[in-house]
Amino acid sequence: MIAYLTTIMTLVSIAVLIAFALNVQWGMCGMVNFGLAGFVALGAYTTALISLNGGGFFVSVFAAIIVCAVMGAIVSLISMRLSEDYLAVVTLGFGEIIRLVTLNEGWLTGGALGLPGIPRPMIDVIGTDHYEVFFLGICVVIVGIVFAGLEIATRGPFGRSLRAVRDDDLVASSLGKNVLLLRVKAFAVGGGITGIAGSLQAFQFSYIDPSQFTAIMTAYAFMAVIAGGQGSHRGLILGACSVMFLLEATRFLKDVVDVLDNSQIAAIRLILIGAGLILLLIFRPQGLLREYRLKAPKSSPSSADSTAT
Amino acid sequence: MLSVQSLTKKFGGVAALAGCSLEIPEGQITAIIGPNGAGKSTLLNCIAGAVTPDGGHVRYLGTDVTGAKPYILARNRLVRTFQISRELSSLSLLENVLLARQNASDESFFDPILFPARVRRQQDADIDKAMKLLVRVGLEGLADATPNILSGGQKKLLELARALMLEPRMVLLDEPAAGVAPPMVQVLIGIIKELHQEGVTFVLVEHNMDMVSALSDQVCVMAEGKDLMSGSFEQVASDARVVEAYLGGVL
Ligand SMILES: Nc1ncnc2c1ncn2[C@@H]1O[C@H](COP(=O)(O)OP(=O)(O)OP(=O)(O)O)[C@@H](O)[C@H]1O
Ligand SMILES: [Mg+2]
Numbered sequence: 001m002i003a004y005l006t007t008i009m010t011l012v013s014i015a016v017l018i019a020f021a022l023n024v025q026w027g028m029c030g031m032v033n034f035g036l037a038g039f040v041a042l043g044a045y046t047t048a049l050i051s052l053n054g055g056g057f058f059v060s061v062f063a064a065i066i067v068c069a070v071m072g073a074i075v076s077l078i079s080m081r082l083s084e085d086y087l088a089v090v091t092l093g094f095g096e097i098i099r100l101v102t103l104n105e106g107w108l109t110g111g112a113l114g115l116p117g118i119p120r121p122m123i124d125v126i127g128t129d130h131y132e133v134f135f136l137g138i139c140v141v142i143v144g145i146v147f148a149g150l151e152i153a154t155r156g157p158f159g160r161s162l163r164a165v166r167d168d169d170l171v172a173s174s175l176g177k178n179v180l181l182l183r184v185k186a187f188a189v190g191g192g193i194t195g196i197a198g199s200l201q202a203f204q205f206s207y208i209d210p211s212q213f214t215a216i217m218t219a220y221a222f223m224a225v226i227a228g229g230q231g232s233h234r235g236l237i238l239g240a241c242s243v244m245f246l247l248e249a250t251r252f253l254k255d256v257v258d259v260l261d262n263s264q265i266a267a268i269r270l271i272l273i274g275a276g277l278i279l280l281l282i283f284r285p286q287g288l289l290r291e292y293r294l295k296a297p298k299s300s301p302s303s304a305d306s307t308a309t
Numbered sequence: 310m311l312s313v314q315s316l317t318k319k320f321g322g323v324a325a326l327a328g329c330s331l332e333i334p335e336g337q338i339t340a341i342i343g344p345n346g347a348g349k350s351t352l353l354n355c356i357a358g359a360v361t362p363d364g365g366h367v368r369y370l371g372t373d374v375t376g377a378k379p380y381i382l383a384r385n386r387l388v389r390t391f392q393i394s395r396e397l398s399s400l401s402l403l404e405n406v407l408l409a410r411q412n413a414s415d416e417s418f419f420d421p422i423l424f425p426a427r428v429r430r431q432q433d434a435d436i437d438k439a440m441k442l443l444v445r446v447g448l449e450g451l452a453d454a455t456p457n458i459l460s461g462g463q464k465k466l467l468e469l470a471r472a473l474m475l476e477p478r479m480v481l482l483d484e485p486a487a488g489v490a491p492p493m494v495q496v497l498i499g500i501i502k503e504l505h506q507e508g509v510t511f512v513l514v515e516h517n518m519d520m521v522s523a524l525s526d527q528v529c530v531m532a533e534g535k536d537l538m539s540g541s542f543e544q545v546a547s548d549a550r551v552v553e554a555y556l557g558g559v560l
Contacts (some may be wrong), residue, residue: 145395149422156421156428157412160400164408170359176475178385182416231399238458269422296403296452297436 030166035095043198072191114209116156316365327534343531366369
């Protein structure tokens with residue numbers, strides 16, 4: 001049971017990271033990304049290739065961040081050059097290209113067989129007995145760091161500017177914000193975070209293949225952000241946990257109702273998650289938590305009154 | 310300070326601007342009046358970069374800014390308001406105003422992480438300034454609210470506060486008094502006069518003739534996408550062409 005919980009929590013950590021990325025890009029800046037799974041795959045393969053060739057943990061994670069951030073910037077720039085409305089198509093296409101490359105460029109990616117034997121960080125020091133718990137620790141610390149970084153960076157002017165671009169880009173531009181740059185940055189920041197998620201995925205399984213990076217990964221991220229409340233990093237942690245809880249709790253459905261076979265159960269689990277999300281959207285359309293909004297200082301009306309000209 | 314030379318802009322078959330030329334002298338309040346559909350808003354849009362003109366030139370502070378992105382002009386302290394108010398709907402009133410501050414770190418992801426103290430100090434100073442502007446337009450009590458609860462007139466006032474946050478040298482106002490109650494129009498006129506004395510240049514598109522006569526140093530009349538004439542309010546109001554094109558004998 002401990003092993004099961006450990007694995008689930010590690011997977012939730014990775015899902016939360018992917019949702020963070022989507023939250024910066026879509027939640028805060030209003031740019032959809034249907035190619036998230038492709039970005040995660042890019043990060044995972046970058047990490048895998050580097051660590052299989054002797055690169056250490058930090059080097060390979062850092063490389064994944066850079067590669068995915070640059071790719072994020074490029075993808076957003078391409079779609080912006082076409083027209084802003086093409087982002088959905090471009091990101092979808094990007095995800096598909098990554099899938100095809102990982103599947104067909106066997107010399108690099110191992111094709112459908114994938115890349116096995118990715119060395120897990122510090123496994124010779126920790127030993128295999130408690131390794132899963134140790135790795136979960138790494139994931140939780142990384143999620144914590146990313147969360148703290150995002151909160152600090154997006155509660156201030158940067159986050160406000162992104163939200164302004166999301167609400168009305170002409171107004172943001174008329175008030176002196178470089179909208180194109182902000183959009184590219186949002187995509188690069190999100191890209192970097194998916195790179196981290198990909199790295200962790202590669203180290204978690206120590207084996208990656210194209211089938212790990214499917215559209216459902218992207219869908220979970222959207223569910224987490226929608227359930228959590230667009231723009232709220234805290235909310236999406238709750239959202240991701242709720243989605244994962246529903247997903248895992250319904251796994252035990254077959255112990256309760258034994259008339260259904262496995263494939264029926266699998267379908268019913270997805271239906272239940274969909275239903276849960278719809279109920280949430282009916283009763284709490286804004287999501288579980290609201291995005292951070294700056295509060296006016298308490299004392300200011302009276303003191304500002306006296307100093308106002 | 311700003312000069313517009315034979316601007317043209319077509320929307321489909323409609324010529325919104327058909328060779329409009331205009332000189333806006335520094336430090337003055339220039340009112341632009343004209344019938345509905347004369348192209349006044351389109352002119353402001355072309356100057357501020359929201360719409361790219363088909364032909365003609367816009368020069369601001371001696372440089373050609375034709376077709377420049379709005380943020381370039383805003384960073385050179387030219388700001389505009391919208392005829393139909395455009396609020397940032399999920400930002401609080403305070404955040405709406407705060408956003409207009411001009412600071413390069415606004416677009417930096419890493420600054421708040423690397424230099425938290427400096428960013429915080431700057432933000433606190435800006436919050437102070439934004440709150441004072443909200444007091445000035447009488448919206449300080451709603452600082453934490455989102456703009457969707459505002460009335461049409463209050464939205465206009467918020468737009469003005471937001472524009473002022475930018476510390477503008479030139480402000481283009483598109484019907485700032487539309488929907489604003491008479492006492493608040495007086496406040497508005499007061500604010501504009503004050504800023505005018507501080508040296509801010511204004512372009513005022515307005516149908517409210519009380520406001521135009523109270524404020525304008527120069528009035529420019531537009532009709533059918535062209536500048537018809539310009540002069541003092543009295544000159545313009547008594548000109549036969551203007552009466553024919555626009556006033557229809559009302560004055
Ligand atoms: N985005 C647009 N698409 C199509 N036509 C437009 C657009 N903007 C303006 N027009 C047309 O251009 C002409 C000028 O419009 P504009 O808004 O500049 O007039 P205006 O002088 O501001 O009028 P009002 O006093 O009613 O605000 C109108 O005929 C209008 O229908
Ligand atoms: Mg107009």
